[in-house]
Structures are given as C-alpha cells and as structure tokens.
Amino acid sequence: MISLNETHDASLTSWVNCANQSGTDFPIQNLPFAVFKTGTEPFRCGVAIGNQILDLKAISTLKPFEGKAAEALTACASETLNPFMDLGFEHWSAMRLSLSRALRAGSDLESQLKPCLIPMDKAEFALPCQIRDYTDFYSSIYHATAVGSLFRPDNPLLPNYKWVPIGYHGRASSIEVTGQSFHRPVGQTKAPDAEQPSFGPCKRLDYELEMGVFIGQGNTLGDAIPLQKTDQHIFGMCLLNDWSARDMQAWEYQPLGPFLAKSFASTISPWIVTLEALAPYRTEYQRPAADPKPLPYLSSDENSSLGALDIQLEVLLQTPAMKGSQTPVAQKQCMEKLSQSSFRHSYWTIGQMVAHHASNGCNLQSGDLLGTGTQSGPKPEEAGSLLELTKGGKQPLNLTNGEQRTFLQDGDTVVMRGWCEKEGAARIGFGEVAATLLPAKAAN
Amino acid sequence: MISLNETHDASLTSWVNCANQSGTDFPIQNLPFAVFKTGTEPFRCGVAIGNQILDLKAISTLKPFEGKAAEALTACASETLNPFMDLGFEHWSAMRLSLSRALRAGSDLESQLKPCLIPMDKAEFALPCQIRDYTDFYSSIYHATAVGSLFRPDNPLLPNYKWVPIGYHGRASSIEVTGQSFHRPVGQTKAPDAEQPSFGPCKRLDYELEMGVFIGQGNTLGDAIPLQKTDQHIFGMCLLNDWSARDMQAWEYQPLGPFLAKSFASTISPWIVTLEALAPYRTEYQRPAADPKPLPYLSSDENSSLGALDIQLEVLLQTPAMKGSQTPVAQKQCMEKLSQSSFRHSYWTIGQMVAHHASNGCNLQSGDLLGTGTQSGPKPEEAGSLLELTKGGKQPLNLTNGEQRTFLQDGDTVVMRGWCEKEGAARIGFGEVAATLLPAKAAN
Numbered sequence: 097m098i099s100l101n102e103t104h105d106a107s108l109t110s111w112v113n114c115a116n117q118s119g120t121d122f123p124i125q126n127l128p129f130a131v132f133k134t135g136t137e138p139f140r141c142g143v144a145i146g147n148q149i150l151d152l153k154a155i156s157t158l159k160p161f162e163g164k165a166a167e168a169l170t171a172c173a174s175e176t177l178n179p180f181m182d183l184g185f186e187h188w189s190a191m192r193l194s195l196s197r198a199l200r201a202g203s204d205l206e207s208q209l210k211p212c213l214i215p216m217d218k219a220e221f222a223l224p225c226q227i228r229d230y231t232d233f234y235s236s237i238y239h240a241t242a243v244g245s246l247f248r249p250d251n252p253l254l255p256n257y258k259w260v261p262i263g264y265h266g267r268a269s270s271i272e273v274t275g276q277s278f279h280r281p282v283g284q285t286k287a288p289d290a291e292q293p294s295f296g297p298c299k300r301l302d303y304e305l306e307m308g309v310f311i312g313q314g315n316t317l318g319d320a321i322p323l324q325k326t327d328q329h330i331f332g333m334c335l336l337n338d339w340s341a342r343d344m345q346a347w348e349y350q351p352l353g354p355f356l357a358k359s360f361a362s363t364i365s366p367w368i369v370t371l372e373a374l375a376p377y378r379t380e381y382q383r384p385a386a387d388p389k390p391l392p393y394l395s396s397d398e399n400s401s402l403g404a405l406d407i408q409l410e411v412l413l414q415t416p417a418m419k420g421s422q423t424p425v426a427q428k429q430c431m432e433k434l435s436q437s438s439f440r441h442s443y444w445t446i447g448q449m450v451a452h453h454a455s456n457g458c459n460l461q462s463g464d465l466l467g468t469g470t471q472s473g474p475k476p477e478e479a480g481s482l483l484e485l486t487k488g489g490k491q492p493l494n495l496t497n498g499e500q501r502t503f504l505q506d507g508d509t510v511v512m513r514g515w516c517e518k519e520g521a522a523r524i525g526f527g528e529v530a531a532t533l534l535p536a537k538a539a540n
Numbered sequence: 541m542i543s544l545n546e547t548h549d550a551s552l553t554s555w556v557n558c559a560n561q562s563g564t565d566f567p568i569q570n571l572p573f574a575v576f577k578t579g580t581e582p583f584r585c586g587v588a589i590g591n592q593i594l595d596l597k598a599i600s601t602l603k604p605f606e607g608k609a610a611e612a613l614t615a616c617a618s619e620t621l622n623p624f625m626d627l628g629f630e631h632w633s634a635m636r637l638s639l640s641r642a643l644r645a646g647s648d649l650e651s652q653l654k655p656c657l658i659p660m661d662k663a664e665f666a667l668p669c670q671i672r673d674y675t676d677f678y679s680s681i682y683h684a685t686a687v688g689s690l691f692r693p694d695n696p697l698l699p700n701y702k703w704v705p706i707g708y709h710g711r712a713s714s715i716e717v718t719g720q721s722f723h724r725p726v727g728q729t730k731a732p733d734a735e736q737p738s739f740g741p742c743k744r745l746d747y748e749l750e751m752g753v754f755i756g757q758g759n760t761l762g763d764a765i766p767l768q769k770t771d772q773h774i775f776g777m778c779l780l781n782d783w784s785a786r787d788m789q790a791w792e793y794q795p796l797g798p799f800l801a802k803s804f805a806s807t808i809s810p811w812i813v814t815l816e817a818l819a820p821y822r823t824e825y826q827r828p829a830a831d832p833k834p835l836p837y838l839s840s841d842e843n844s845s846l847g848a849l850d851i852q853l854e855v856l857l858q859t860p861a862m863k864g865s866q867t868p869v870a871q872k873q874c875m876e877k878l879s880q881s882s883f884r885h886s887y888w889t890i891g892q893m894v895a896h897h898a899s900n901g902c903n904l905q906s907g908d909l910l911g912t913g914t915q916s917g918p919k920p921e922e923a924g925s926l927l928e929l930t931k932g933g934k935q936p937l938n939l940t941n942g943e944q945r946t947f948l949q950d951g952d953t954v955v956m957r958g959w960c961e962k963e964g965a966a967r968i969g970f971g972e973v974a975a976t977l978l979p980a981k982a983a984n
Contacts, residue, residue, distance in 0.1 A: 228712070228713060229711055229712050229713050230709075231799075232796075234796060244795070247795070248795070254794050254795060256730075256737075256791055256792060256794065259728060259730075259736070259737050260728055260737075260791070260792050262792070262795075262796055262799075263796070263799050264708070264709070264796035264797045264798075264799050265674075265708070265709035265710055265711055265797075265799065265803070266709055267673055267709055267902060268672070268673050269672060269673050269758075269761075269902070269903045269904070269905050269908075270761055270901075270902055270903055272761075278761070278762060278901070279762050279901060281900035281901055282764075282899065282900060282901075283899060283900045284703060284704055284835065286700075286703075292703070292832065293700075293703050293704075293835070294835075295835050295836070295837055295899075314713075317713075317714055317716075317722070317804075317805070318722060318723045318804075318981065319981075320726075341900070344900070347700055347704070348700060348704050348706070349795070349796075349797075350698050350700065351688070351691070351692070351698060351706075351793070351797070352676075352678060352706055352707070352708035352793075352797040352798065353708045353709075353793075353795070353796040353797025353798075354708075354796065354797075355675075355706075355707050355708050355709070356896070356897075356899065356900040356902065359709070359900065359902040360761075360762075360900045360901045360902055361761070361901075388736065391728065391737070391738075391739050392739070393739055452800070453800075455726065455727060455739075455800065456725035456726060456727045456785070456788070456800040456803065456804045457714075457722070457723060457725055457726075457804045457805075457981070458711060458713070458714055458800065458803040458804055459713050459714055460713070461713050464713075537762065537763075537764075537901070
C-alpha cells in the first residue's frame with residue numbers, strides 16, 4: 097500500500113530551475129520515466145524534470161546511488177524500462193527517493209548530474225517498454241451507457257456491467273508512442289440498409305480518451321493478485337488514445353468483440369507517471385447507493401489508497417485548416433478543446449481491474465499495458481469520443497473556425513492531455529499524446 | 541505460392557531408419573521445427589526425424605549447408621525459432637531442401653550428423669518461439685452455429701459470419717507447450733435463475749480442438765498482406781487446445797467478447813509443421829452454392845495452393861480412473877477418443893484469416909500465433925468441444941469404462957492429435973498436445 101512520504105512534499109524545489117515553475121507537468125514531485133534518444137544515439141531511459149530529461153544511462157556510470165536504488169539504476173541502463181519495472185515496488189520506491197534527493201535544491205550531486213540533462217524538446221521518444229499483452233477495459237459507466245445506447249438502443253447497459261470490470265484483449269503490435277501518424281484503415285462495413293457489406297476506407301474514424309496502466313511486476317500463472325496487493329504490481333500510468341473505426345466495429349463485433357476496428361493503431365504518451373507519484377490524488381469512488389456492492393475479491397476497506405484517481409483529462413483537435421498558414425509555434429497553440437473529464441468518474445479502479453484480470457490465474461507480465469476504456473464523465477460534454485459527442489454522428493460539432501466534424505477527417509491531429517492538481521499538493525502532469533490521421537492507402 | 545518439389549516425393553527415405561516406418565508422424569517429408577532441451581542443457585532448436593531430434597545448434601557448428609540454408613541454420617542456433625522465422629519464405633524453403641538432402645538415405649553428411657541426433661523421448665520441450673500477439677478465429681461454421689444456438693437460441697449464426705472471418709485478440713502470456721498442468725480457474729458466474737453472480741471454481745471447464753498458425757515474416761504497420769501472398773508470411777502450424785470456462789464465458793462475454801474464460805491457459809503441441817510440408821494436403825473448399833462469394837480481398841482463383849488443408853484431428857480423454865493402477869505404458873494407451881474431425885471443414889482458410897487480419901494495416905509479427913477456432917465437423921460426433929458434444933451439458937457422454945462426463949473433472953488429461961494422410965503422399969503428422977486439469981487453488 098503506497099503511503100505519502102518526503103518525495104510528495106509540495107514545498108520541495110529542484111536545482112533544475114524550470115521544474116519549479118508553476119504549471120510544469122514535471123516538478124520534482126513527479127519524476128516519470130520514458131525511453132528517448134537524441135540524434136543518432138541509441139534509445140535509453142530517462143526521467144523528466146521540468147523541461148529537461150535526466151539521462152539514466154549516463155548517470156548510471158557515475159554510480160550516485162546505493163542499495164536498491166543502485167540496483168534499479170543499473171536496470172535502467174537499458175533500451176527499455178522492462179528490466180527496471182520487473183524489479184518490483186521496493187526498487188521503484190528506492191529509485192524515486194534517490195532521484196528526488198539527487199535533484200533537490202542543495203543536493204551534493206548537482207554538479208555531477210547537470211551534464212546528464214537533455215532538453216526535452218530535443219528528444220525523440222520510443223515506447224517506454226516492450227509491451228507484452230494489451231488489455232482494454234471499459235470502466236466508464238457513462239461511456240458504456242452512451243455507446244450501448246447507440247449499438248443496442250433497447251439494451252444499453254448490460255446486466256454484468258456493475259459486477260464485472262469488463263475487459264477484452266487488444267492488439268499490442270500496433271501501439272506506438274506520441275507523434276504517430278497512421279493511415280485511415282480500410283475494412284468491411286455494412287450500412288443498415290445495404291444488402292451486403294462492402295470493403296473500403298473507414299468513414300467513422302474516432303478517437304478514445306483513455307488512461308494506460310503499465311504492469312511492473314507480474315504474477316505466476318495460476319496465482320491471483322489480491323486487490324490489496326495490486327499497488328505492488330502497477331508500475332505507473334500514461335495517456336492512451338485507442339483509435340476506433342466505428343463503422344467497421346459495428347459490423348464485426350458480434351459475437352467475439354472488436355477486432356480490426358481497433359487493431360490498426362493505438363497511441364500512448366511517452367512518460368510513465370508512477371503510482372507513487374499519483375498517491376496524493378487517490379480519492380474515494382462513491383458508487384450510487386442503489387448499485388450492488390462489488391464481490392469480495394473486488395472489495396476493499398482501504399479505499400483511500402486503492403480507490404479512484406483524480407486525473408483531469410482533455411481532448412483537443414487540430415484540423416488541417418488550423419495548421420495552415422501559421423508559424424510552428426502558433427500551429428501548436430491553434431487547437432480546439434473538444435471535451436474535458438476526469439478519471440475519478442471511472443466505475444472501476446485500476447486496482448479492481450488488475451485484481452479481476454488475475455483472478456482466474458492469468459499471468460500478468462512486466463510491460464503489459466491495460467487500457468482503462470474511454471473515460472467519459474457524467475455530463476454529455478465530458479464524453480471521451482466523437483461517437484458520444486456527436487450522438488453517433490447525428491449532431492456535428494461546430495468548431496469556432498466555422499468547420500464541422502462528425503468523425504475525423506484526413507490530416508486531423510488529436511491531442512490528449514492529463515494532469516492532477518489540487519491545493520496543498522504539487523501538480524503532477526502526464527504531458528500529452530498526439531497523433532495524426534493520414535489518408536487511406538490505395539488498395540494493393 | 542508454395543509448389544510441390546523434390547522434398548515432397550513420397551518415395552524418399554532417410555538414413556534415420558525410424559523415419560521410414562509406416563505410421564510415423566515425422567518422415568523425411570515432414571521436418572517440423574521445435575525448441576527442446578535434454579537434462580540441464582539450455583533450450584535449442586531442433587527438427588524431428590522419426591523418433592529422433594536433429595539438434596540444429598549442434599549441426600550449425602559443422603557448417604554443413606551453403607547460401608540461404610547456411611544463413612537459416614545460423615539463425616536456428618538460438619533459444620527460439622523467431623530469428624529463423626523472421627528470415628522469410630526463401631530461407632525456410634532453402635533450409636527444408638538442405639535438411640531433406642542431408643537426412644536422405646545415401647547422404648554424405650550421415651556420419652557427421654548422426655552424433656547430433658537425440659531421442660525424442662528424452663527431450664523436454666519449450667514454446668517454439670516467443671509468442672507475440674495471439675489472435676483466435678472462429679472459422680468452423682459448424683462450431684459457430686452449435687455454440688451460437690446454446691448462447692443465443694434465437695440467433696445462432698450472426699449475419700456477419702459468412703462475410704467476415706470473425707476473430708478476436710487472445711491472451712498470449714498463458715500459452716504453454718504440451719505437458720502443461722493448470723489449476724481449474726475461479727471466477728464470476730451467474731446461474732440463469734440466480735439473483736446475483738457468485739465467485740468460485742469454474743463448473744463448466746471445456747477444451748477446444750484448434751489448429752495454431754504461426755506467422756513467420758510480418759508486415760509493416762499500415763501495409764496489408766494480399767491473399768495471394770499470405771503463404772509467404774505463414775511459417776507453419778501446430779495443434780492448439782484453447783481451454784474454456786464456459787460458465788464464466790456466458791456471464792462475461794457481452795459486449796466485448798471472451799476474456800477470463802480463456803486467459804487462464806492454452807496449450808500447443810511442440811512441433812511447428814511448415815506450410816511447405818503441408819503442401820500436398822491443400823484442397824479446395826467448396827462453399828455451399830447459396831452462400832455469398834467472399835469479397836475480393838478474400839477471394840482467389842488459386843484455390844489449389846491457397847485453399848483448405850485436409851488435416852485430420854482427434855480428441856482423446858484420459859480420466860484419473862483410466863490412469864490408476866496401471867503401468868506407465870498402459871496408462872498412455874488407456875484413453876478414450878471423444879471425437880474426430882478434419883480442418884478441411886473450416887469455412888475460412890488460413891490464407892483468408894491472415895489476409896483479413898492485416899487488411900486494415902495491422903502489423904503481424906514473427907511469432908504471432910493465430911488460433912483457427914474450434915474445428916467441429918458437419919456431424920454432431922465431429923464436434924471439437926464438450927459444450928457441443930454434450931449439448932451444453934444436458935447430454936452426458938458415457939465412457940466405455942462406465943464413467944460419465946459433461947464437462948472436465950479434476951485430474952482429467954486431454955490429448956489432441958493431428959495428421960495428414962492420403963494415397964501417393966507421405967503421412968505428415970503433428971504429434972500431440974496433452975495437458976492436465978488440476979483442482980482449483982484455495983482462495984488467497
């Protein structure tokens with residue numbers, strides 16, 4: 097069970113001055129991990145501090161840490177975070193404490209570590225780890241109800257929803273990191289009034305605003321992970337855009353679930369924010385009184401640590417028109433917010449997702465990614481997909497520049513951001529995940 | 541497109557005499573690949589010949605081959621087959637030709653290679669490759685109809701079935717090789733008349749008789765694999781038992797498909813029989829005249845090479861009572877055949893499965909495993925699962941020793957075998973996949 101400690105102290109400052117600016121996603125209380133490179137050097141692990149990256153491979157040669165943190169740092173001298181993630185919670189926590197002390201204002205290590213800082217805007221990111229299995233949950237009851245009412249008007253929320261953290265296996269190979277560009281997928285669709293299906297470019301291409309949960313240490317095949325121990329297995333979280341071809345999905349998804357409608361691309365943010373960094377933002381999820389209490393393997397009296405997480409989320413759209421005839425900096429700012437929500441509305445917590453996933457003995461592994469499912473909030477304008485925002489494409493969104501959107505058009509860039517903020521705690525940010533839709537490829 | 545060549549000649553014999561005995565699964569026309577070890581030595585790649593394994597790591601030091609076969613052999617000096625699979629069809633075919641010539645009666649290499657043979661019954665097997673993504677199809681229309689009528693009596697075969705090779709993502713981490721023992725899974729189930737679900741050991745544990753298809757060379761994200769080129773991407777096939785918890789499946793599977801009902805264990809046979817070895821058993825699949833013609837991306841005029849495969853399949857059960865009070869050899873023989881079918885009945889071919897999977901640009905990778913779905917034939921006694929054989933558990937099977945089964949009981953071992961046989965061609969066998977169900981673990 098993760099408890100608050102000196103690394104969470106909101107008054108801490110860093111000798112990396114940009115990390116002390118209000119509004120930064122990466123103050124010294126955050127310390128998320130990623131895999132990056134600059135120029136032609138190989139990919140390596142780093143930790144974010146302000147607008148800089150501390151190169152962990154570079155500092156590992158300096159041997160600045162002791163004990164478990166030293167072991168953790170050795171594991172970080174790799175092209176992926178898997179060896180570090182695999183070490184387990186005690187090593188993650190020791191590494192965080194050592195990094196926090198090393199980067200604090202007044203640290204003896206300042207002069208040694210300063211040459212190992214790299215400006216984040218010079219870095220290129222890779223996936224932070226080799227993703228093993230990818231599982232996608234369906235944890236927003238508002239999303240499940242809204243989508244259910246479009247796909248099954250007579251039966252929107254199925255009877256199992258309030259008992260089972262519904263999830264399904266997803267495609268790991270097509271997950272890429274922020275900056276991904278992908279072609280509009282082609283596939284089978286069938287209009288309700290058509291006699292037979294046809295094959296061609298997807299006409300209802302959508303984003304899904306999700307969080308990703310990375311498993312650190314796994315479990316042995318056959319052994320469950322009790323809810324109370326899930327914190328020891330979750331390494332951290334990122335932002336996830338689970339692109340969806342709605343017209344392909346509607347035709348293919350019965351009876352075994354979505355397949356090609358989801359497997360062409362998914363995009364994650366580069367930084368994994370650790371569960372320990374998020375500890376101040378744990379909050380209690382209050383199920384409506386009329387809802388059933390979860391079965392014992394999904395119930396806990398320790399809600400303060402195992403409960404919901406108040407992570408604020410937003411989706412922004414940048415159309416080709418918004419990108420045109422402007423400077424790169426102005427382009428970056430010219431985006432339109434489509435919706436905003438919070439992960440605290442999730443009907444199931446990440447602990448419940450992990451406990452459920454392993455309850456049958458399924459072995460989770462270092463590098464497994466769990467998607468939370470689209471995070472739509474209770475209000476219609478808090479919806480995490482265009483499918484919901486446009487009522488299945490029936491009510492186009494009117495953008496302030498005069499454009500309209502039902503689903504995405506070629507050249508559209510979708511940006512998602514996430515952050516935690518409250519009085520008395522440091523802001524903990526996720527950065528962003530951005531990706532661009534290219535036109536469908538010509539048939540080959 | 542794979543064509544017959546000298547390696548398929550049914551009159552070929554080997555200097556490994558046991559490979560010339562009628563009834564062997566592994567004559568010189570087969571030459572399947574596996575990963576094995578003996579004693580405390582590390583796992584390594586091997587090829588089956590009769591009841592022997594040719595140790596490819598050992599022969600790689602002898603440098604017996606030239607050109608692409610030499611490159612292939614170097615790739616086989618690894619703990620998994622992935623590097624070899626990744627080389628592509630020309631290397632697989634060159635390797636097969638060189639192995640065939642080296643193992644033929646009269647080969648100059650006999651004296652050099654003989655010390656590199658290891659008796660198969662002394663070997664322990666591992667997964668033949670690192671399995672990346674696992675996808676399970678649903679390609680038997682007889683299975684889909686029978687299961688559909690149990691889960692959805694009013695709507696057994698859904699309208700998409702004859703158009704879409706239905707598939708879904710599965711769990712890769714819990715796939716193990718023959719010999720696997722696993723605990724009966726626990727999970728949520730809900731009896732139709734129960735007010736709420738309960739959590740406990742699965743009561744309807746079933747096997748599924750499937751074939752597995754290993755992808756050799758993948759495709760780039762965004763590029764499709766045309767049907768005519770699928771043979772270049774498929775490395776080979778194995779037997780697959782996709783264990784299923786039917787009561788958990790019924791409660792959890794809507795709307796996103798099976799999840800925990802399948803993710804606790806899947807078992808494969810150790811030998812990958814290459815697509816080239818199976819070439820003589822290609823056959824045309826005749827869709828009923830009333831059925832729709834597949835869409836162009838799933839249609840081919842080259843049915844002889846891209847069509848169905850006549851692989852005979854059988855399922856055998858060994859109960860604890862059959863194992864009791866007998867010698868090990870007698871135990872092995874004391875099994876009861878539950879059903880027999882053929883993969884030729886599959887409504888979709890493996891080429892169509894691969895072309896469909898990549899049609900949206902999804903990137904397949906070396907080591908991806910595709911399950912074909914349960915292979916039930918047209919007759920009720922050809923069903924590939926207990927769910928079908930017992931009509932959803934309503935008609936128990938009467939075993940010849942007086943026992944009965946609806947679903948599996950603790951201690952039951954399920955064995956599946958597959959082979960190809962016909963006049964004028966050598967028998968090509970898959971060996972077997974066997975696994976045993978242990979009692980549920982006590983709750984932790």
